[in-house]
Amino acid sequence: MVEQAKRVISRIGKTDQLYLIQNTPELALERSDLRLQLVTYSNSRSEQIHFLQEAVVLLEQARVEFEEMPMRLYVDLSLHLAKAYMLYFEITREVRFALITQQVLKPLTNSGHGDIFFFLAYASVRKEEFAMARHWLNKYAKTHAFDQELMQNHSAFNSLRDKDWFIQLCQSRMN
Incomplete structure (x- = not known):
């Protein structure tokens, strides 16, 4: 892992x-x-927060600095920003970091990008908004991005694993 970190630092x-x-x-990006x-x-922890702060600044700046960019790139910047806030x-x-994630991604839900729905569900469950988490997971399950293994193994969803609707949602995609 030290060698990987050195390569990343060199690339930075x-x-x-x-x-x-x-x-x-x-x-x-x-x-x-x-x-x-x-x-x-x-x-x-202090290093992690430092790197997160740098990433957030870069992503926030890029989302507003460039007047013209493909929607796909804007979505990618926003998803990375959501990832940074959820790591926070x-x-x-x-x-508040889960709330910020929701604020970043909610305007992009019309894109239909599955990862947006996943991160909205992740943020919702961390805020203990279980009905919203269910809503976003249902939308996520209807996309090509749906990853049953990720959903079943991600620690954020531990509190949902024994819910009938969660089990059915996972099983519905297996068929």
Whole structure:
């Protein structure tokens, strides 16, 4: 894992140099993704928060800085931002990060992107909004992005695993 972290740090240096030449939404996405990777490699809470702060700034800035970008890229930036905020939640247990995730993603629900529904369900269950979690999981289950294994194994959904509707939702996709 140390070697992977070193490669990520090296790539951060290269992408930060590219940023000085010309920033693009794709570059911002890569730069933030590299920082999110460092969060998973670090065992230090303060380091994790530092990398999350950097990733959030890069993603928020990219979402507003570029007037023209493909919708797909905007959705990717927003999903990475949601991931960053939910990592914040997992580290701090502050519910406001789940709320921010919902605020970032709710305007994008018309895109029909399955990962948006997944993250909205994840944020909802962390806020103990179980009816909303069910709503978003039902939408998620109707998309091509649906991953039964992820849903069944993700720790956020532990409190739902014994619910009949959750079991049926998972089983309905197996058939």
